[in-house]
Amino acid sequence: MINIYEVTETNQMITQENLDVRTITLGISLLDCIDSDLNKLNEKIYNKITTVAKDLVSTGQAIEHEFGIPIVNKRISITPISIIGAAACKTSDDFVTIAETLDRAAKTVGVNFIGGYSALVSKGMTPAEENMIRSIPKALAVTERVCSSVNVGSTKTGINMDAVKLCGEIIKEAAEATKERDSLGCAKLVIFCNAPDDNPFMAGAFLGVTEADAVINVGVSGPGVVKHAIEQVRGKGFEELCETIKKTAFKITRVGQLVAGEASKRLGIPFGIIDLSLAPTPAIGDSIAEILEEIGLEKVGAPGTTAALAMLNDQVKKGGVMASSYVGGLSGAFIPVSEDQGMIDAVTVGALTLEKLEAMTCVCSVGLDMIAIPGKTKATTISGIIADEMAIGMVNQKTTAVRLIPVIGKDVGEIAEFGGLLGYAPIIPVNEFDCSAFINRKGRIPAPIHSFKN
Amino acid sequence: MKKCIITVVGKDTVGIIAKVCTYLAENKINILDISQTIVQGYFNMMMITDMAQTEKEFGDVFDELEQLGNEIGVTIRCQRAEIFEKMHRL
Numbered sequence: 001m002i003n004i005y006e007v008t009e010t011n012q013m014i015t016q017e018n019l020d021v022r023t024i025t026l027g028i029s030l031l032d033c034i035d036s037d038l039n040k041l042n043e044k045i046y047n048k049i050t051t052v053a054k055d056l057v058s059t060g061q062a063i064e065h066e067f068g069i070p071i072v073n074k075r076i077s078i079t080p081i082s083i084i085g086a087a088a089c090k091t092s093d094d095f096v097t098i099a100e101t102l103d104r105a106a107k108t109v110g111v112n113f114i115g116g117y118s119a120l121v122s123k124g125m126t127p128a129e130e131n132m133i134r135s136i137p138k139a140l141a142v143t144e145r146v147c148s149s150v151n152v153g154s155t156k157t158g159i160n161m162d163a164v165k166l167c168g169e170i171i172k173e174a175a176e177a178t179k180e181r182d183s184l185g186c187a188k189l190v191i192f193c194n195a196p197d198d199n200p201f202m203a204g205a206f207l208g209v210t211e212a213d214a215v216i217n218v219g220v221s222g223p224g225v226v227k228h229a230i231e232q233v234r235g236k237g238f239e240e241l242c243e244t245i246k247k248t249a250f251k252i253t254r255v256g257q258l259v260a261g262e263a264s265k266r267l268g269i270p271f272g273i274i275d276l277s278l279a280p281t282p283a284i285g286d287s288i289a290e291i292l293e294e295i296g297l298e299k300v301g302a303p304g305t306t307a308a309l310a311m312l313n314d315q316v317k318k319g320g321v322m323a324s325s326y327v328g329g330l331s332g333a334f335i336p337v338s339e340d341q342g343m344i345d346a347v348t349v350g351a352l353t354l355e356k357l358e359a360m361t362c363v364c365s366v367g368l369d370m371i372a373i374p375g376k377t378k379a380t381t382i383s384g385i386i387a388d389e390m391a392i393g394m395v396n397q398k399t400t401a402v403r404l405i406p407v408i409g410k411d412v413g414e415i416a417e418f419g420g421l422l423g424y425a426p427i428i429p430v431n432e433f434d435c436s437a438f439i440n441r442k443g444r445i446p447a448p449i450h451s452f453k454n
Numbered sequence: 455m456k457k458c459i460i461t462v463v464g465k466d467t468v469g470i471i472a473k474v475c476t477y478l479a480e481n482k483i484n485i486l487d488i489s490q491t492i493v494q495g496y497f498n499m500m501m502i503t504d505m506a507q508t509e510k511e512f513g514d515v516f517d518e519l520e521q522l523g524n525e526i527g528v529t530i531r532c533q534r535a536e537i538f539e540k541m542h543r544l
Contacts, residue, residue, distance in 0.1 A: 002535065004489045004500040006542040007459055011531065066512050068533035254540040 010251075014069060017224035018286040019252065021259045022279045023073040024060050025115075025200035027207035027215040027272065028052050030079040038088040042101040045084070049076065049105040049114075052214050052269075057110040059266045063259055071259065072281075072421075076106065077205035077217070078116035086128035092135035099139035099146050106145040113188075115147040115205030120195070123157040123444065125166075133166055137173035140185035147203035153193040153390040155397045158447040164390065165439050167191045168383030172406060175375065179408035182416040186405040187338075187370060191386050193393030193400050198273050199329040204366070204401055215272035216264045217329060220256030222248075223278050224285045226316075230294050241295065242315045249276070249319030257324045275329030276320035277366075278312075280340035282423035288312075288333050289342020300342060301352030309333060310363035330399055335360055336370035338405075338418060338425035348426045354385075355431075362392050367401035372416040372425035375408035382406065384435035387445075395448050456505040456512075457486070457535035460519065464528025466497040474501070474530065477522055481515065482507040497528065502535065 013019035033044035053076055060074040078084075081098055089095045099117055106114040117139055119129045136148050150167055153159035171186055178185035190204035197208020200217035207215070229248040233240045256274045264271035280287045288309075289300040295308045313333045321327050335357065337343045346352035354371065361367045367389050373382075386402045393400030407416040410427055417424045460478075462470060471490075478485060478501075487502040508515065516532045523530030 001487060001502065002459065002538045002542065004491065004498070007461055007500045007538055008498065010538055010541055011461060062513065065516060066534050067537045068531055069537060251541045255537060258536055258540045 011068070013222070013225045017222070017228045018281070018283060019222045019225050019255070020070040020072050021218060021256055022221040023075050023200050023219040024056070024071055024259065024263050025075045025077050025205055025217045025219065026053050026056050026269065027077045027198065027211055027217055029207055029211060029213045030084045031209065034084055034087055036087040038094055038097060041085065041088040042097055045098065046101050046105050049078070049102070050108050053109045053111065055267060059263060063262050063266070067258070069255055069259065073112055075111050075200070075202060075205065076109070076114045077200070077207045078102070078114065079209060080116055080118040080120055080206050082119035082129040082132040083209065085132060086126065089128060089131060092131045092138070095132045095135035096139050096142065099135070099143050102146050103143035111145070113145050113147050113202045115149070115202050116207060117146050117148040118150065118206040120151045121160055121163045122151050122154040123160060125160070125163060130166070133163070133170060136170050136189060137177045137185065140174050140188050141177035147188045147205065149190040149192055149195065149204045149206060151192040151195040152386070153394050155194055155394050156447055159193065159387065159390045159394055159445040161387065161439070161444050162442060164383050164387050165380070167386055168379040168439065171382050171404060172379045175406045175408050182410070182418060183375070183405050183407045184418055187403065187418050187422050189403065191402045193390040194398060196329055196399055200275050201277060201279065201330060203403065211272070212270060214269045216260055216267065216269050217272040217275065218256050218260040218263070219275040219277060219279060219329065220252050221279045222252040223280050223288050223291055225252055226278065227285065227291045227294050230291065234294070238311070242311065245312060245315035246319035249316040250323045253320040253323035271326070273326045273328030274320070274324040276317055276324070276327055276331040277329070278316055278333045280334060280336065281421055282339055282341055284341055287340045287342035288335055289340050289346055293342060299349060299351035300346040301356045305356065306359050306363055309335070309360050313364040330366050332364045332366060334366055334369060335364065337428070338370040338372065338416070338423040339421060344423070344425060347428055354428050358388060358392070361389060361400055362396060366399060367403070369401065369403050370405070370422065370425060371403070372405045372407050372427045373430050374411045374427055375406050376411065377406045377430050378436070380434070380436035380439040381430060381432070383439040385430070387439070391445070458503050458505050458532055459535050459538055460501040460503055460530065460532045462497065462499040462523065462528050462530050464497055464523070464526070466492055466495060467527065470497060470526055470528060471499065473522065473526055477519065478503060481510055483515070
């Protein structure tokens, strides 16, 4: 039978170490909404989302209450809109009407984000997909809760450099369109390589076309719990350190599995996956950076950071995999700068640079995440950074992503404020040497060879 | 059986167990096990209970116990047992 020490341990994780379930994300397929009439399409989308997700928030709250575990976000992911809108949307503005419908549906059902205003163009773009991508800046400016993503590369197809070039421009436009809010629009836009179909985490969530009609995906969290656990093995060897991380990850993930199972049962919607990612928040003690520092780094970014992160990420997966019946999504440690107080501090004191962050993304998902850069950064430079990150994902057969915020009107040393879970970020310097001749080439980078690994 | 774990944490004072048990008895909630420790002057109690007989909704019992805790000056949490079983048992 359960004893008092186990109960106390669990409750201490919840009340003092920020253990929570980060998100229950309900994936909804919109494939059956496709219509060549734009008004009908919008109506069908609104009706389907508000019908399937009508009990999502109340069910999440009931589970939260009964088990005493906070479920921070209830969210929705949908089939990429570039596919759903292709028959009806003749212009970019047509696509924006869908974004407005999604925003309205999200508000009706009470979710804080809806993801899937997305295009998958890893090999080529249809005219509809290009229109959709060009609509992203306006769509993010006129809506509040819609999140967007573009998949521009994969290990199997290579990198669509035309899309990479376009996305650099789109990020700049999205920044301009929301410049009075520190370019907040860019915080809701992710550029991916190898984007997963079942990711529950925003802003990159969408429901792939290989998925069922509706599915529950859950993202767990708990950097604070991991940090607290490894404080107990300070000075000990790697064996003990790794065992401690694995056991802690197991416990965290079991809570996610429980919540996912309950949500699935109560909503009558099949359970998809648990995403094992360690996701920080700006709250003190809920930081990946603090874990790395506890492992033995003075500041994140110091030599040893990439190795420590690789080890952390791997142990979290090893512990988490056994705790869940199905694992998927991104499943790695997130290192979003603005959402992690330790990362913010490391950037502020100059310990952590864009180049070191890029190196860190080689060993963990999800990529260059929530990084504020000077507003004057050229679109081609942003495309260059995207191309680098996509190449890491393509060659290493992993998901990588870029969520950069060129903060219009601000420069290195200033602070961008996004508010809430998105946090704030000191603006980081960007290498200003030009790469436009590289970015302006047409076509795509071929898929890499899958043998002769070195 | 609907197993729930009730935990009470706070400054030790007279009658904490009595008040919690009275509430549980009034609401037909059966106590299966009680364990209690005092850590640095702080009262720490865990009860394993069965809520199968109670006519009240889960959520209401949770809220009322929280309210009772506020009256006594301790923190009372009531959680379904599965969260602990899942986390600590294979």
